[in-house]
Amino acid sequence: MHGFQRWLELDPSAIECLNWLSLLYRRMGDLDSARRVSSQAVELQLDDPDSLNNLGLVYLAQQNVPSALAALERAVQLRPTEAQFRHNLGIAQQRLGDDGRAAQSFQSSIQLAPRAVPSYLSLGELTLAHGDPVRAFNCARSVLQLDPNSVTAMLLAARALTNLDRGEKSEAYLRSVIKLDTNNSIAHAMLGFRLQFGGRFEPAEASFRKSLELNSHQGLSHWGLRQGKRATEADVPELGRLQELAESELVPISERAYLYYTLGKSWADLKRYAEAFAAYERANLCGFQTNLAARPFARDRYQAAFDRTSELFTAEFIERHRTMGSESNKPIFIVGMMRSGTTLMEQILSSHPEVAAGGELQFWLERAPGVVDINKHSVEPGRAGRLVQDYLNLLNGVSSERRVTDKMPQNIQVVGLIRILFPNAKIINLNRNPVDTCLSIFFTPYEFPPEFAYIKENIAFAYRQNQRITEHWRRHVGSENFFDVTYEELIDDSESVIRSVLDFCELPWDERCLRHDQNARAVNTPSVWQVRQPIYKTSRDQWKKYEAFLGPFKELA
Numbered sequence: 001m002h003g004f005q006r007w008l009e010l011d012p013s014a015i016e017c018l019n020w021l022s023l024l025y026r027r028m029g030d031l032d033s034a035r036r037v038s039s040q041a042v043e044l045q046l047d048d049p050d051s052l053n054n055l056g057l058v059y060l061a062q063q064n065v066p067s068a069l070a071a072l073e074r075a076v077q078l079r080p081t082e083a084q085f086r087h088n089l090g091i092a093q094q095r096l097g098d099d100g101r102a103a104q105s106f107q108s109s110i111q112l113a114p115r116a117v118p119s120y121l122s123l124g125e126l127t128l129a130h131g132d133p134v135r136a137f138n139c140a141r142s143v144l145q146l147d148p149n150s151v152t153a154m155l156l157a158a159r160a161l162t163n164l165d166r167g168e169k170s171e172a173y174l175r176s177v178i179k180l181d182t183n184n185s186i187a188h189a190m191l192g193f194r195l196q197f198g199g200r201f202e203p204a205e206a207s208f209r210k211s212l213e214l215n216s217h218q219g220l221s222h223w224g225l226r227q228g229k230r231a232t233e234a235d236v237p238e239l240g241r242l243q244e245l246a247e248s249e250l251v252p253i254s255e256r257a258y259l260y261y262t263l264g265k266s267w268a269d270l271k272r273y274a275e276a277f278a279a280y281e282r283a284n285l286c287g288f289q290t291n292l293a294a295r296p297f298a299r300d301r302y303q304a305a306f307d308r309t310s311e312l313f314t315a316e317f318i319e320r321h322r323t324m325g326s327e328s329n330k331p332i333f334i335v336g337m338m339r340s341g342t343t344l345m346e347q348i349l350s351s352h353p354e355v356a357a358g359g360e361l362q363f364w365l366e367r368a369p370g371v372v373d374i375n376k377h378s379v380e381p382g383r384a385g386r387l388v389q390d391y392l393n394l395l396n397g398v399s400s401e402r403r404v405t406d407k408m409p410q411n412i413q414v415v416g417l418i419r420i421l422f423p424n425a426k427i428i429n430l431n432r433n434p435v436d437t438c439l440s441i442f443f444t445p446y447e448f449p450p451e452f453a454y455i456k457e458n459i460a461f462a463y464r465q466n467q468r469i470t471e472h473w474r475r476h477v478g479s480e481n482f483f484d485v486t487y488e489e490l491i492d493d494s495e496s497v498i499r500s501v502l503d504f505c506e507l508p509w510d511e512r513c514l515r516h517d518q519n520a521r522a523v524n525t526p527s528v529w530q531v532r533q534p535i536y537k538t539s540r541d542q543w544k545k546y547e548a549f550l551g552p553f554k555e556l557a
Contacts, residue, residue, distance in 0.1 A: 083113035097295030131362035133163035185215035219258030231266035257286035288454035313416030336430035339440035356399030432487035435543035
């Protein structure tokens, strides 16, 4: 440090020296000094890309993302072939919520420097968050070809494979990480969830406890431990310790979110609902700050998408285009607002010997926009044909069974296109008490949250849009394709409702559908614990316990 300061005394305009000083100050955590010398370098030479890049990195460290973006964009303009500059720009774009441009920046960095490991990892994380686990896995695999012992890449590969329902391979990666780094608390936590997804609850608990031995601040593992256990009065002292941990500024905010979710669930077990709701509110605040603060929910844009769909997909439009579809009845679509019972319905149906579970497939959300021409009010035949064939290939890859479920709740947005391209497909729409549904969304942590998560007003708004488009489909899609199931009726009169669902799907009755809790398939959604229990009624009318705290949810009652 003294050498650089002496250099500046001899030559105050030495930009190279200022850039080195900025780097040193940044590594020491003295961000104000780092910004001062970087700004000085930029002032001395406005078009020096290294100085602009350094200044952008300082602004990123200070959470001044707009200023970082401006500096990094200029650096890339001045030196477009610098892979690191493009990577840094991608980080700034991602922090501002511009994920599309961020992905392009990471991809450009990789093209300029094919061994750019950080860009592969950043692109993999981004594509996984946007529902493309195949691309995420390919990014992880590219890193592992460069560095076979990259723990970060193995963890990314494991998460991607979990999303692809390839649990055994995901578990193999996690065990490889633990073999390389036995003290990796994240790997132990992820293994715990992997085991939990597969119904192996005792070894899952052991993995969570090992994770907490290594890092007691691991909120994710506290949450995993509490999923299958009801809190008792004997747990109150431990809950007090968790409360102190959750309030500690030393714990990362993402982990504090999981700690508050854990507290919320535990206080609810003890019927201390005021404390439970307070914990859930803190959890959602932490979750919002971690995941969505940089990308506010755009209600106008969200509603406009539903408006365009309902305006275009009338009964007449659907009938006019239906001849371009496939006669296959292999897919069974399970739709509805998230947390309305869709996972339970898939677990019931996939207990039938003729039905395989496809899980939450991203296919229609990714491909549907490229098939419909809003301006021409038409479905493009060539693209539609490719979509149909690609989807059937996808389902055949999932299973050779006669029928395969596609349990993506958001597919409610594309029911009209599904009706056109698969006129013989069955669409099951789950309905649940609106306040219970919204509370469940509010009470649930998400690795990849929906854009309306965490804010009660936004959740209620999204629920209303969902109900509006659902009512549209009831009017414009025939009852031979669209079948409503009420969650409360399903749990009150299970056999009767399940029989009607099987009749609708043109499937013979099978007793195994009543024993869905014995279904051995992996479940990768937040409902993993619930769907492994016999149908229970305690989730009904949950909202009455929190009536004093509902806020905008109460308007839905």
